[in-house]
Structure formats: structure tokens, C-alpha cells
Amino acid sequence: MKKVLKTAGIACTIAMLASSVASAADTFLIGGVGPLTGAAASYGVSVKQGAEIAIEEINAAGGVTVGDTTYELALQFEDDQASEDIAPQAYNAVMDAGANVIMGAVTSGACIAITAQTYADGILQVTPSGSAEACIENDNAFRICFSDPEQGVAMADYMTDTLGLTKIAVIYNTADEYSTGIREAFEAEVAEKGGEIVASEAFQTNDTDFNAQLTTINGTDAEAIYVPAYYQDATYITKQASDMGMSLPFFGSDGWDGVLGTVTDPATVEGCIFTSPFCASVDDEKTVAFVEAYKAAYDATPDQFAADGYDCVYTFKAAMEQAGSIESADLIAAMTEISVSGQTGDPITFDASGAPIKDVKFVTVKDGAYTFVE
Amino acid sequence: MKKYGKQIIGCVAAAAVYAAVMILVNGGFLSRQMMSLIIPVCMNIILAVSLCMVVGFLGELSLGHAAFMSIGAYSGALILKSGLPTVAALPLAVLVGGVCAALLGLLVGIPVLRLRGDYLAITTLGFGEIIKSVFNAATPVTGGAGGLKKIPPVTTYRNFTFVYILMLLVILLVSNLVKSRHGRAICAIRDNYIAAEAIGIKVSFFKTMAFVIAAFMAGMAGVVYAGNIGILKPVNFDYNTSIEILVMVVLGGMGNITGSIIAAFLLTVLPEMLRGLSNYRMLVYAIALIAMMLFNNSPLKRMLVEKHNMRQAGKIE
Amino acid sequence: MALLNGILAQLLNGLRIGSIYALIALGYTMVYGIAKMINFAHGDIIMVGAYALYVFVSLLHVHPALAVVLTIGFCAVMGITIEKIAYKPLRNAQRLAVLITAIGVSYLLQNLALLIFKATPIPFGSIIRVPSITVGEITISGLTMVTLAVTAVVMVGLTLFVNHTKMGHSMLAVSEDQGAAKLMGINVDRTITITFAIGSALAAVAGILYISQYESLLPTLGALPGIKAFVAAVLGGIGSIPGAMIGGLVLGIIESMSKAYISTQLADAIVFSMLVVVLLLKPSGILGKLSIEKV
Numbered sequence: 001m002k003k004v005l006k007t008a009g010i011a012c013t014i015a016m017l018a019s020s021v022a023s024a025a026d027t028f029l030i031g032g033v034g035p036l037t038g039a040a041a042s043y044g045v046s047v048k049q050g051a052e053i054a055i056e057e058i059n060a061a062g063g064v065t066v067g068d069t070t071y072e073l074a075l076q077f078e079d080d081q082a083s084e085d086i087a088p089q090a091y092n093a094v095m096d097a098g099a100n101v102i103m104g105a106v107t108s109g110a111c112i113a114i115t116a117q118t119y120a121d122g123i124l125q126v127t128p129s130g131s132a133e134a135c136i137e138n139d140n141a142f143r144i145c146f147s148d149p150e151q152g153v154a155m156a157d158y159m160t161d162t163l164g165l166t167k168i169a170v171i172y173n174t175a176d177e178y179s180t181g182i183r184e185a186f187e188a189e190v191a192e193k194g195g196e197i198v199a200s201e202a203f204q205t206n207d208t209d210f211n212a213q214l215t216t217i218n219g220t221d222a223e224a225i226y227v228p229a230y231y232q233d234a235t236y237i238t239k240q241a242s243d244m245g246m247s248l249p250f251f252g253s254d255g256w257d258g259v260l261g262t263v264t265d266p267a268t269v270e271g272c273i274f275t276s277p278f279c280a281s282v283d284d285e286k287t288v289a290f291v292e293a294y295k296a297a298y299d300a301t302p303d304q305f306a307a308d309g310y311d312c313v314y315t316f317k318a319a320m321e322q323a324g325s326i327e328s329a330d331l332i333a334a335m336t337e338i339s340v341s342g343q344t345g346d347p348i349t350f351d352a353s354g355a356p357i358k359d360v361k362f363v364t365v366k367d368g369a370y371t372f373v374e
Numbered sequence: 375m376k377k378y379g380k381q382i383i384g385c386v387a388a389a390a391v392y393a394a395v396m397i398l399v400n401g402g403f404l405s406r407q408m409m410s411l412i413i414p415v416c417m418n419i420i421l422a423v424s425l426c427m428v429v430g431f432l433g434e435l436s437l438g439h440a441a442f443m444s445i446g447a448y449s450g451a452l453i454l455k456s457g458l459p460t461v462a463a464l465p466l467a468v469l470v471g472g473v474c475a476a477l478l479g480l481l482v483g484i485p486v487l488r489l490r491g492d493y494l495a496i497t498t499l500g501f502g503e504i505i506k507s508v509f510n511a512a513t514p515v516t517g518g519a520g521g522l523k524k525i526p527p528v529t530t531y532r533n534f535t536f537v538y539i540l541m542l543l544v545i546l547l548v549s550n551l552v553k554s555r556h557g558r559a560i561c562a563i564r565d566n567y568i569a570a571e572a573i574g575i576k577v578s579f580f581k582t583m584a585f586v587i588a589a590f591m592a593g594m595a596g597v598v599y600a601g602n603i604g605i606l607k608p609v610n611f612d613y614n615t616s617i618e619i620l621v622m623v624v625l626g627g628m629g630n631i632t633g634s635i636i637a638a639f640l641l642t643v644l645p646e647m648l649r650g651l652s653n654y655r656m657l658v659y660a661i662a663l664i665a666m667m668l669f670n671n672s673p674l675k676r677m678l679v680e681k682h683n684m685r686q687a688g689k690i691e
Numbered sequence: 692m693a694l695l696n697g698i699l700a701q702l703l704n705g706l707r708i709g710s711i712y713a714l715i716a717l718g719y720t721m722v723y724g725i726a727k728m729i730n731f732a733h734g735d736i737i738m739v740g741a742y743a744l745y746v747f748v749s750l751l752h753v754h755p756a757l758a759v760v761l762t763i764g765f766c767a768v769m770g771i772t773i774e775k776i777a778y779k780p781l782r783n784a785q786r787l788a789v790l791i792t793a794i795g796v797s798y799l800l801q802n803l804a805l806l807i808f809k810a811t812p813i814p815f816g817s818i819i820r821v822p823s824i825t826v827g828e829i830t831i832s833g834l835t836m837v838t839l840a841v842t843a844v845v846m847v848g849l850t851l852f853v854n855h856t857k858m859g860h861s862m863l864a865v866s867e868d869q870g871a872a873k874l875m876g877i878n879v880d881r882t883i884t885i886t887f888a889i890g891s892a893l894a895a896v897a898g899i900l901y902i903s904q905y906e907s908l909l910p911t912l913g914a915l916p917g918i919k920a921f922v923a924a925v926l927g928g929i930g931s932i933p934g935a936m937i938g939g940l941v942l943g944i945i946e947s948m949s950k951a952y953i954s955t956q957l958a959d960a961i962v963f964s965m966l967v968v969v970l971l972l973k974p975s976g977i978l979g980k981l982s983i984e985k986v
Binding site for chain 2: 036037078079083084085086088089091092093095096109112113116132134173174175176177179180181205
Binding site: 429435485488489490492493495496497499500501503504506507508510511613617620621624625628653654656657659660661663664667668670671672 | 723729731777780781783784785787788790791792794795796798799802803805806918921922925929954956957958959960963964966967970971974975976
């Protein structure tokens with residue numbers, strides 16, 4: 001055991017030396033932490049790919065100039081399997097490689113599992129998609145996406161105030177922090193606005209059969225169904241609802257983005273509305289360029305996670321330029337002064353708590369394509 | 375002298391490992407990635423050794439070890455969060471965590487007396503899933519799916535000494551227990567419970583005892599886990615976690631404590647060592663697992679073991 | 692009336708999911724009964740079956756009927772290969788050793804699928820199109836009827852096969868006592884290989900029906916139904932072919948009833964509590980036979 005540890009130690013020391021040599025050639029290393037394997041793999045893969053697109057763009061345009069040095073961006077992305085147990089190792093692996101900033105973790109729980117360490121290390125941490133409030137508790141942590149309660153409240157206001165719905169059913173994942181977090185805020189806000197939650201049905205991660213929940217909702221006088229969950233769940237729920245002949249309108253959280261790529265029949269999600277800062281089929285110049293570059297590189301349409309990863313990299317770039325240095329403390333101080341023109345918001349600024357300030361947007365599916373709700 | 379030979383070797387080895395780790399950590403020889411593995415390795419050794427007692431020595435398949443761990447982790451974490459000074463809170467948390475887990479072990483021990491083999495395995499798996507569901511639903515106490523957060527980091531690698539001593543105690547307890555009168559009774563039940571019963575061994579008592587002790591130790595490991603990670607989520611204690619511990623025990627050779635320790639170390643470090651393979655990491659891990667199992671039971675290994683034994687025999691002569 | 696309709700609708704929901712559990716449990720029980728091992732990779736063979744069907748139908752544009760046959764064949768061959776490489780060398784080792792290897796195989800298959808097909812779910816429309824029937828206010832989906840019919844046919848077929856063919860008799864003999872079976876001139880290795888082929892073919896059928904029902908391909912799709920079906924097989928009495936069917940249906944119905952009338956949050960806890968209760972009352976499952984050990 002001793003020998004193994006020693007060999008490992010020596011190997012790692014060599015690796016560290018090698019990486020420090022590399023950074024002498026003016027490389028700015030972004031350390032990514034997120035799931036690349038396991039059930040949540042698709043989120044981590046999207047973030048990584050989105051970030052890679054941004055890095056390529058920036059490097060092709062000559063890198064980032066800070067003072068009189070020009071840095072080339074690089075990404076080392078380590079797999080945490082979306083697990084709290086493995087995230088610290090993944091984080092320490094990128095720190096061993098000499099990461100200058102941390103992009104991650106992609107999922108909330110894993111993110112919280114490393115915040116204490118990133119804080120102790122004093123490094124700038126920006127999570128692209130860790131939406132739990134505790135992710136950005138420390139001064140060094142920022143986030144690109146909305147927090148869970150913000151989304152729930154925004155949707156509750158929209159449904160009750162704008163659409164005048166009063167009787168709402170909810171289907172949420174009881175084993176998932178994101179889903180339960182949005183649900184709590186949503187139900188509280190609906191009650192505040194005088195609406196009524198007629199059914200609040202739970203499911204578990206990896207469940208694929210929602211007929212029992214839908215049958216129960218069918219027996220109530222609900223006017224709409226709110227599903228704060230991910231697109232896989234939404235795919236099953238909308239399909240099974242349409243098989244049952246239910247015609248209630250569906251509302252969702254930003255996890256719904258990508259749902260059109262996984263449904264077999266777009267008619268099942270026609271007319272649904274969800275909160276999402278990003279919509280791949282919008283035809284403004286910046287989005288089109290990103291979607292095309294992403295398609296060319298990975299043969300897939302970018303989802304919101306990819307957009308978050310992309311914006312994360314541009315946030316780092318802006319912070320570097322604003323700070324005029326790559327020291328962690330300077331970068332962190334610069335975060336509240338920058339304004340990023342990103343995919344998920346234009347402009348995105350950050351407040352002192354680490355939360356992004358950008359507009360909540362609603363996306364709907366119309367004629368089998370996403371469009372923003374006007 | 376001969377009688378104590380093994381124990382002396384054990385003590386020397388334990389001290390040497392401790393010294394080596396301390397030198398590596400304080401001397402800055404270890405990468406941060408490796409340092410973050412120190413506590414998980416100790417924790418997995420506790421879990422593997424405790425499960426080894428149930429699976430290896432009692433001979434009952436348990437797929438719910440993570441449930442005992444979760445009870446310990448949650449109850450211990452609540453104590454750690456209560457604001458007592460660490461010196462008092464940590465030992466108390468470890469004790470309370472262990473006791474709570476042991477109580478659950480007693481509860482699970484009841485069906486154990488009636489069920490055997492795969493029926494018992496699925497019951498323990500069921501218990502684990504029930505507890506996971508309850509933790510998810512009991513939001514006011516456990517934080518629900520969001521998890522129990524902000525647990526003071528009291529068992530990180532900086533507190534290695536405490537965790538290491540705990541681990542040594544567990545190893546010592548189990549290895550002495552199985553050599554004792556009670557341990558022989560437990561092994562007798564494994565080998566032939568009818569014969570064991572016939573010669574007057576209280577099968578029910580010893581089965582329950584093995585379960586309760588194993589649960590107690592798993593509960594303590596849970597507290598170590600809580601103090602290291604800082605956040606507890608029910609999902610992390612599902613049957614996959616139980617299976618991972620079981621893999622360590624079986625890979626180490628059932629009923630072989632040293633084997634369990636080595637396997638726990640290897641299986642914790644291996645996935646991290648494979649990081650360089652990026653996307654192929656878990657694939658290689660799976661292949662390595664199958665290959666190790668096949669090797670463990672291959673004629674090649676048997677030949678090597680026999681050769682080794684012959685050499686040892688030769689030395690004695 | 693509304694209440695009655697609600698209960699009926701929930702019962703049908705239970706049958707829908709239960710029939711899938713039952714079909715998977717049949718494969719579990721088959722392998723367990725003869726080879727005496729819990730094949731943890733069974734759920735992942737379902738996943739392989741689902742992906743194989745997708746490859747044949749959507750990528751290679753094979754006719755669906757032929758694709759079904761090819762998928763079943765592919766999984767059967769894969770089952771045999773896995774058995775030969777990973778399980779056979781361990782035949783004389785402890786039973787748990789094989790269990791762990793099966794877990795390794797399960798990881799292997801999941802990660803292979805992840806590398807080949809990536810993590811994003813792939814939509815794949817059902818190849819089975821049967822109109823649903825409406826009786827009064829109750830609608831029975833066509834696919835549920837197909838799944839139930841297939842499960843019933845498979846159960847009867849397996850029972851007949853095991854009890855009335857030469858191969859079936861050798862399987863029974865191997866399951867009773869491998870050593871004695873060998874002495875009676877039964878080729879134990881071949882019998883076990885064929886058992887795995889049948890088990891994997893059943894998993895393929897389950898995969899085809901599962902994917903037709905839920906229409907979304909994921910590398911981890913087999914894990915949860917796999918573990919639920921394992922529970923179902925134990926509930927029914929592992930090793931018993933009719934038991935697997937009953938166990939699957941009972942599990943499905945308990946699940947949907949507790950979701951509908953008790954709590955969706957605690958549904959899993961209720962299902963597993965029922966399992967524990969059943970096993971405490973009847974330690975070898977609903978239809979399992981209690982083996983009396985002779986000294």
C-alpha cells in the first residue's frame with residue numbers, strides 16, 4: 001500500500017510539474033467537473049461540449065488578452081458521475097492539473113459537495129447549471145442558470161396572473177433536489193396568488209410509468225399540469241397523457257429544454273410552455289452561429305446545458321479581461337463588474353450573492369418547434 | 375512468541391501505514407486527488423470489513439449495508455450540526471450513529487431468523503429502499519431530496535488520525551471476534567446451521583448478533599462519510615452503494631479480512647487512477663472487475679497459491 | 692361510479708406495468724431456477740434488446756417483424772457469449788463470485804451502450820400498433836393487451852417446455868442436482884448454456900415490449916425494471932415459472948394502487964414493505980416451494 005501510494009505520489013508530482021510547464025506557455029486552464037457517465041451523463045456532456053465550442057471560438061480569435069499577455073484557454077473536464085462522493089476527487093484532479101478557475105459542478109448536489117473546498121482554495125467557481133440555492137453560498141461561487149425557487153415563482157406568476165389559471169396539478173420528482181426545490185416555491189406562490197394545487201403527485205428518478213399519477217390527475221378538475229423535471233421525464237409524461245386522451249396544457253421548468261429531441265411525436269408536447277433561457281431554434285445571429293458550430297462538431301442540437309457551458313466560458317473571459325490578471329482574488333472581485341453577452345441572456349450580470357441577473361423567458365412548442373412566448 | 379507473531383506484524387504494519395500516510399500528506403508528496411481519497415479508503419475498509427462478517431463469516435447475503443450506513447450518517451450528522459465542540463461532538467456522533475444503525479440491524483435481524491439465501495438478500499435490499507424513501511419524504515428532518523447540508527467537515531484527511539484509529543478498532547474487533555468462541559459459532563452456522571443447532575449453538579442469537587455488530591460499524595462509517603462529504607442525500611445510499619461494498623468483500627475473498635481491506639483499497643483508488651482514460655474509464659473498470667473475479671478463481675491463481683504454499687512449507691522444513 | 696372507474700383504471704395501469712415486470716421476471720426465474728445464480732445483468736440485456744431493435748429498424752431499415760426475430764437472436768447469442776466468457780469459468784467457485792461477475796457485466800454493458808449511443812435519450816416509436824379497446828369509460832391500451840398475451844404465452848410455453856421436452860427434463864435434473872445430472876449422462880454445460888440463451892431471448896422480448904411501451908432509449912433503461920422484476924420473481928417464489936408471472940402482476944398492481952390511493956411519495960416504500968410482509972408470512976414467496984434440508 002505504501003509503495004502504491006508513493007508511486008502514485010511521484011506520478012502525480014511529475015504530472016503537476018508537467019502541467020506547470022504547460023501553463024508557462026500561457027495557457028489558462030478551466031477545470032470542469034460534471035457527470036460524463038451514469039444516469040446524468042447527458043447534462044455533463046452537454047456542458048462540456050458547449051464549453052469546448054466557446055473555447056475554440058475564443059482561441060481562434062486570438063485567445064484572451066490580459067494586460068500584455070495573451071492566454072489560450074484550455075479545458076480539463078473530469079467525470080463526477082453526478083455523485084457527491086466522487087465530485088471532491090474530480091475537483092482535486094483538476095486542481096492537481098493546475099486549474100485556474102472551476103466550471104462546475106454541473107449538478108447541484110455534486111456542486112455543494114465541493115463548495116467548501118473551492119472556498120478554502122479561494123478559486124473562482126462558476127456553476128453552469130447547479131441551481132440549488134446552496135451552490136453559491138460562498139463569496140467565490142457564481143452561477144449561470146436561474147435558481148430553483150426563482151423559476152418556480154416565475155412560472156406560478158405567469159400561470160396565475162397572465163393566463164388566469166387557478167386549479168393546477170403538479171407532477172414532481174421526489175428524489176431530485178431540482179424538482180422538489182422548484183415545486184415548493186411554485187406551490188407556495190400559487191397559494192399566495194389565490195390559486196389551488198388540486199393534486200401534487202410524486203415520482204422517483206428513473207421512473208418511466210406515470211399512468212397512475214396521470215389517472216389521479218384526470219379525476220380532478222385541474223386546468224393545467226406543471227411538471228418541474230427533466231426532459232426525459234417530460235417525454236414519458238406527455239406521451240402517456242396523450243395516450244390516455246388527456247388534453248390538459250403542460251407547463252414545465254427549464255429541464256424541459258431538449259424535449260423535442262426525445263419525443264417520438266411532437267404533437268404530444270405541442271403548446272406546452274416552459275421557462276428556459278435558451279432556445280436553439282431562435283433565428284438571431286448569435287444563437288444560429290452557436291447551434292451551427294455545435295451541430296458541425298457533435299452532430300447534435302445544443303440544449304440549455306450546452307448554452308450554460310458556453311456562457312460559463314465567456315464569463316471567465318470577461319472576468320479575466322475586467323480583472324486584468326488571472327489571480328483568483330482579482331477574478332472573483334471582477335465578477336460583479338462584468339456584463340456577458342451570452343446565449344442564455346444578453347446581457348448577463350452577476351450580483352454580489354453570485355446569482356445571475358437576466359430575464360426569465362418562456363418557451364413554447366409551436367408547430368413542432370420551440371419559440372419564445374411573446 | 376509464535377502465537378503473537380501475527381499480531382506483532384499487524385501492529386507494525388498498521389504503524390508503518392500510519393507513518394507513511396502522515397509523511398506523504400504533511401510532506402506534500404501526495405496530489406490533492408490522492409489526499410481526497412484517504413478518508414474514502416478508510417471508510418470503505420470499515421464498510422467492507424463489517425460486511426465481511428455478515429457475508430463471509432455468517433454466510434448470509436446482505437444487499438442493504440448502505441441502509442445501515444445511511445442511518446448512521448444522518449443521525450451522526452444531526453449531532454455534528456448541533457453545535458457541540460468537535461472534541462465532544464465527533465465521538466458522540468460516531469457512537470450515536472453506530473447505535474442507531476445497530477437498532478435498525480436488530481429490526482432487520484428479525485426476518486433474518488426466518489429467511490435464508492436469496493430471499494434474505496432481497497429483504498435486505500427492500501429495507502434499504504424503504505429507508506431511502508422515508509429519508510426522501512421526511513424533509514423537515516433530513517432535508518429530503520435536497521439533502522442534509524452544511525455538516526461540519528470533521529472527518530476530512532486533516533483528521534486522518536481519528537478515522538484511522540476507528541478503522542483499526544473495527545478491523546481489530548472483527549478479526550478477534552471471528553477467532554473467538556462466538557466467531558467459531560458464527561462460522562459453524564455458515565457451514566451447516568442444522569449441525570450447529572444440533573450441538574447447541576443458539577443460531578438465532580448469533581445471527582442477530584452478527585447483523586447488529588456489522589450494522590453498528592457501518593453506522594460509524596456513515597458518520598465518517600457525513601463528516602467528509604458535508605452533504606447527505608438519500609440517493610447516495612441506494613442498492614448500488616450496497617452492491618459496491620459487496621463487490622469489495624467478494625473480490626477480497628469471502629471471509630478473508632485482509633482480502634477485504636486490499637479490495638476496498640483497490641476498488642476505491644482504481645476508478646481515480648483510470649481518470650486518464652476519460653470516457654473509457656468506467657468501461658475499463660467493469661472489465662477490470664470481471665477480469666479480477668475470473669483471475670481469483672482461475673487455475674493459474676490456484677497454481678500460484680500452491681507454489682507459494684510449497685515454498686512456505688519448504689522454508690519450515 | 693366515478694370511484695369504481697378510477698379503481699378500474701388504476702388496476703389497468705398496474706397490469707400494464709406489471710405485465711412487463713412479469714415478462715422480465717420469467718427470464719430471471721428461468722436462469723435462477725437452473726443455474727442457481729442471480730443474473731444481475733439481466734436488466735441490461737433488456738436494454739441491449741431495445742437498442743438492437745432500434746438499430747435494426749431505424750438504422751438498417753429491416754422489416755419490423757424480421758427485426759424482432761433478429762433482436763431475439765442477437766440477445767440469445769450475446770447471452771451465450773457472456774455465459775461462456777464470464778460465468779462458466781466460475782461454475783465451481785462460490786455462488787457469490789458469479790453474482791459479482793454479473794454485476795461487472797452489467798456495468799460493462801451499460802458503459803458500452805453509453806459509448807456507442809451516447810447519453811442523450813433516443814426517441815424510437817413503437818413498432819407494435821394495436822388499437823385500444825374502450826369499454827364504457829375504461830380504455831385498455833392495445834400494447835397492454837399484447838404484453839399480457841405475450842407474457843401468458845411465454846409462461847405457458849416455458850412450463851410446457853420444461854415439463855414435456857427432453858431438454859426441459861435435463862434442465863430440471865440440473866436444477867435439482869448438478870452432480871447427479873452429470874452422472875446420468877446429461878451435458879450440464881450445454882444445458883446451462885441453453886438456459887442462458889432462453890433467458891436472454893426472453894429479455895430481448897421484454898426489451899422489445901418495454902421500448903414499444905415507453906419509446907425512449909437510454910443506456911440505463913434496464914436497471915430499474917431489472918431490479919423490480921427481481922423483486923417480482925422473489926415475491927412469486929424464485930425458480931417458479933407461474934410464480935414469476937403472478938409476482939410481476941401483483942407487484943405492478945400494488946405499485947399503481949399505492950401511488951393512486953396512499954402516497955406517490957412513499958410508493959416504493961410501500962411496495963418493499965409488502966414484499967417484506969409477504970416473505971415473513973411465506974418465506975419462499977407466493978408459489979415457491981419450501982425446500983426441506985435433509986441432514
